[in-house]
Amino acid sequence: MSSTVLTLSGVSHSYGRTQALRDATLSVAPGEVVAVTGPSGCGKSTLLLLAAGVLRAQTGRVVVAGSELSGADDTARAVVRRRSVGLVLQFGQLVPDLPVLDNVALPLLLEGHPADDARAAAAGWLDRVGLAIGPDTLPAQLSGGQAQLAAAARALVHGPALLLADEPTASLDTRSGRALLDLMLSSTVSAGGAVLLVTHDNIVAARADREVRLRGGVIEHEVALS
Numbered sequence: 529m530s531s532t533v534l535t536l537s538g539v540s541h542s543y544g545r546t547q548a549l550r551d552a553t554l555s556v557a558p559g560e561v562v563a564v565t566g567p568s569g570c571g572k573s574t575l576l577l578l579a580a581g582v583l584r585a586q587t588g589r590v591v592v593a594g595s596e597l598s599g600a601d602d603t604a605r606a607v608v609r610r611r612s613v614g615l616v617l618q619f620g621q622l623v624p625d626l627p628v629l630d631n632v633a634l635p636l637l638l639e640g641h642p643a644d645d646a647r648a649a650a651a652g653w654l655d656r657v658g659l660a661i662g663p664d665t666l667p668a669q670l671s672g673g674q675a676q677l678a679a680a681a682r683a684l685v686h687g688p689a690l691l692l693a694d695e696p697t698a699s700l701d702t703r704s705g706r707a708l709l710d711l712m713l714s715s716t717v718s719a720g721g722a723v724l725l726v727t728h729d730n731i732v733a734a735r736a737d738r739e740v741r742l743r744g745g746v747i748e749h750e751v752a753l754s
């Protein structure tokens with residue numbers, strides 16, 4: 529097994545003239561949970577989107593589960609994301625025209641799993657996250673919190689090596705948020721995966737092994753929490 533699931537080396541990213549991330553270097557090992565914290569606008573989501581290969585690093589290297597993302601084109605980055613990454617963004621971001629069940633099954637369907645198996649696995653994860661819906665329920669019929677549960681189920685269904693989550697419990701009440709976090713961390717870590725969690729919430733951050741604090745696009749410090 530590789531000694532890191534995610535490596536960022538000297539990564540910078542700008543949106544036009546706004547430099548969102550500057551010279552970020554970070555490694556995440558299998559089984560590790562890392563919280564990325566810092567004030568609004570400090571570059572947390574940008575770091576997560578670079579790790580997911582949604583954004584391509586303009587400078588530096590990003591390696592996920594042994595695959596170099598920095599030099600890869602959009603298609604190659606999407607393949608790595610599909611195989612090795614589970615991504616939970618703040619507002620669920622489900623495909624609107626697909627039933628929620630198929631949204632959750634999608635990572636398996638895209639990897640060529642038989643549809644019945646993929647849907648059965650998706651139904652199992654919907655059950656585990658506590659979302660009781662019918663097979664034809666569409667994303668528009670879900671509340672914000674329910675959409676976040678569905679997005680978490682979709683991120684976990686293929687057992688990702690790297691789970692990336694941006695404020696994954698922000699739309700949930702405290703109890704549901706804690707239960708979802710428990711599930712995301714325990715299922716990923718017990719399978720040897722790693723978690724990178726963007727959060728403003730100190731209670732969520734305290735669940736990590738390590739906190740990486742950003743300020744003004746720069747990693748200000750890293751603290752071991754356990």
Ligand SMILES: Nc1ncnc2c1ncn2[C@@H]1O[C@H](COP(=O)(O)OP(=O)(O)OP(=O)(O)O)[C@@H](O)[C@H]1O
Binds near residue numbers: 567573
């Ligand atoms: N798509 C974009 N286009 C232009 N500027 C952007 C874009 N996304 C982010 N930025 C800018 O980049 C900087 C970092 O943004 P980012 O979203 O990474 O911060 P953040 O720490 O996640 O913020 P928050 O905690 O408020 O979600 C900010 O100055 C932001 O305005």
